[in-house]
Amino acid sequence: MTTKTTRAVGVDIGGTGIKGALVDLAHGDLLSDRVKVATPPGAQPDDVLAAVRVVLERLGVTDADVPLGVAFPAIVRRGRTMSAANVSEKWIGFEAEKFFEDGLGREIHFANDADVAGVAERRYGAARGVDGLVILTTLGTGIGTAMLYDGVLIPNSELGHLQRAGKKKDFEAVAAYSAMERDQLTFAEWAKRLQAYYEHLQFLFSPDLFVVGGGVSKHADQFLPLLRLDTPIVPAVHRNNAGIIGAAALAVAGEIDTELLPEATPLVEHATR
Structure with a gap:
């Protein structure tokens, strides 16, 4: 699978802060300043959605022309959050991906925050190659x-x-x-x-x-x-920044696709201490 898309937006939702940036998908670099707002007290769904809107507005990417990926601190199964780490318990069993898509008026890719950090390090970082x-x-x-x-x-x-x-x-x-x-x-x-x-x-x-x-x-x-x-x-x-970068990468691929990985040699040697 290949794509002509060269940039996407990543938003990383955490228990204390919500961060976002525009990302260069070829190299995994931030193309914009990182925007960060505080996670609303209690981290209720409606309040978190409003905070994500603020991040996108400050980035100037509120339309659907630029793909959007969102990372969230929960187990995510088929777009539904099945746990809640440092956010409201209302997220448990919640159709979060649909909620964000309806609220933002655009398609997104939604995934666990640690998983997208792994994507970023596989594509552009310490696990590359x-x-x-x-x-x-x-x-x-x-x-x-x-x-x-x-x-x-x-x-x-x-x-x-x-x-x-x-x-x-x-x-x-x-x-x-x-x-x-x-x-x-x-x-x-x-x-x-x-x-x-x-x-x-x-x-x-x-x-x-x-x-x-x-x-x-x-x-x-x-x-x-x-x-x-x-x-x-x-x-x-x-x-x-790994959550932002990985979320942006998944916004296009939807999953790790090794055909989209830049040509690389391993950054670490497989040597024991």
Whole structure:
């Protein structure tokens, strides 16, 4: 499948902020300044829709000529949100894609926020050209995950919620970046928790590469070198813009299509530590 479309809009809805930008699909670069507005208190559907309208108006792309992708912090199945992370519980079981399409008067592509970050890193970032299984994790308020096998997305993996043997709290509760802030941990102390988490993922899935995203990835040099894994682990290239870029990419393709990937050689070597 090929397309003549060279740009699209990506909107990334989060629990605290809603971000959007115009994206160059050939290179995964932002063609506009990133627009960000606060997520409305309570994150009710109507209020979130109104905030998305504001983002599109500020970007000057309210018409349907430019494809639009929207990322959302929830399990997304056939356009319906099946969970609610840091947003209103009204989103659970909600026909979100249709709601946005009706409210914006245009077609969109709607997907889980961690999944679209994985798309961005596969197409334009740290997972570009990497065969086999790649697991991207976003470390923030929670732990989002995306799994890609030979460039094909396995959606809604939610591996942050893996249970710890004999413990009441899952890995997200103790290893997310929010847990580091809450418990006032140093990077070295937090890395011990991350070590247990990534070791568990490694044992269960034997991935070829871990990619670590989220805002904290800009500090990757302070914690990734402390991890001792058999799987290569690298920071995401696009960090907090990955949701915008991946949503824009999916607005055109609708799924990861390796024929649309730029010619590339792997950015990481498959070498064990």
